[in-house]
Amino acid sequence: MVNKKFIYADHAATSALDPEAFEAMKEFLVDNFANPSQPYSFARNAKKAIQNARKTIAECINADEDEIFFTSCGTESNNWVIKSILYQNQKKGIITSNIEHHAILETCKRIEKFKDYYSTYIQVNSNGLVNPEALKKQFNIYNDVYLTSIMYANNEYGAIQPIKELASISHQNGSLFHTDAVQAVGHVALDVKDLNVDMLSSSAHKFNGPKGIGFLYVKKGLDIPSLINGGSQEKGKRAGTENVASIVGMSTALKNNCNKLKENAQHIIELEEVFLRKLKESNLDFICNTNVNHIPGNISLSFKGISGETLMHRLDLKGIMVSTGSACDSVKNQTSHVIKALGVPEDYAYGTIRISLGKENTEDEIEEIFIAIYEIVKSLTA
Numbered sequence: 001m002v003n004k005k006f007i008y009a010d011h012a013a014t015s016a017l018d019p020e021a022f023e024a025m026k027e028f029l030v031d032n033f034a035n036p037s038q039p040y041s042f043a044r045n046a047k048k049a050i051q052n053a054r055k056t057i058a059e060c061i062n063a064d065e066d067e068i069f070f071t072s073c074g075t076e077s078n079n080w081v082i083k084s085i086l087y088q089n090q091k092k093g094i095i096t097s098n099i100e101h102h103a104i105l106e107t108c109k110r111i112e113k114f115k116d117y118y119s120t121y122i123q124v125n126s127n128g129l130v131n132p133e134a135l136k137k138q139f140n141i142y143n144d145v146y147l148t149s150i151m152y153a154n155n156e157y158g159a160i161q162p163i164k165e166l167a168s169i170s171h172q173n174g175s176l177f178h179t180d181a182v183q184a185v186g187h188v189a190l191d192v193k194d195l196n197v198d199m200l201s202s203s204a205h206k207f208n209g210p211k212g213i214g215f216l217y218v219k220k221g222l223d224i225p226s227l228i229n230g231g232s233q234e235k236g237k238r239a240g241t242e243n244v245a246s247i248v249g250m251s252t253a254l255k256n257n258c259n260k261l262k263e264n265a266q267h268i269i270e271l272e273e274v275f276l277r278k279l280k281e282s283n284l285d286f287i288c289n290t291n292v293n294h295i296p297g298n299i300s301l302s303f304k305g306i307s308g309e310t311l312m313h314r315l316d317l318k319g320i321m322v323s324t325g326s327a328c329d330s331v332k333n334q335t336s337h338v339i340k341a342l343g344v345p346e347d348y349a350y351g352t353i354r355i356s357l358g359k360e361n362t363e364d365e366i367e368e369i370f371i372a373i374y375e376i377v378k379s380l381t382a
Ligand code: PLP
Pocket: 012, 013, 072, 073, 074, 075, 076, 078, 101, 103, 151, 153, 154, 155, 180, 181, 182, 183, 202, 203, 204, 214, 326, 327
């Protein structure tokens, strides 16, 4: 359980492990330590547990079980997808956007170092959305696009992209379509068949699963090149003895979250509305960067004339955990590429924090977060 001595409002960075997931994992950490690839009876439970987990995860996103490949995290899933282009001789282009996570952007930069391979970046509009017309324009310029990769929801301001439409445009232009759904899976209803995406990345620790485990959905019939060569695990595409306990924990957490999607969302949205109302009624000078359909509770705020970094640390001193942007950018301590992409004016951009609420947060906590922000921002601008 989250240490209740502090208020945790950074659920987009990571989330607390679901106690039921932890219980389910224990068996495979302690008693049943068998290698699931072994043929003897002791290994049967582990093998069965992996099969069940794959089925459960597939059901949560309306996939088939043989379309789910276990990976170690969202970053790995994204790397697998992007680097698969290097096995292509004909189509050498990737279309992506300028608000993607570093796991996509840095991997695209890597493939650009190979001769003839390229990536191109769509600029989002002022609401932080990829305009379908902007994607069409890219296809007018480039005719050898192998893959389009657009995130389902942004990790800093939460906006949900028009994925179904973007996937359809990509297919009409002969490109595969991938979505980085790390912030979305387990938080919003998601149906890969309806979206008609070819690949989708996910990570367990964002939906109350354990860290170090994720999955990649790959549509049936698409023969993605192997990521790791070795044994026959994951149909030989991602070899290596399976992380049985984490796979079981991931599927338990996802099932529990998906069973309560509406209930959780309703609770979080109520908290978010209370919080934003209080902020708007205060006389603080700020911009809310989250203003379209978004992941419940994921709010980006830019306060005028202060440092987001200072605000984050002062909140920390009061026992409140928020972030200045994504976990990665907060280490680098600079305005993130995402906030720059949104065109937030500089005197506000520097004062950006991300608050990401979770199902465990309460109205009392929201009140405390609001009061703390109010007092700190007031003192910093006095
Ligand atoms: N993609 C997005 C949108 C994310 O928010 C993150 C993590 O913050 C990742 C990818 C990387 O996921 P992981 O931490 O599992 O590698």
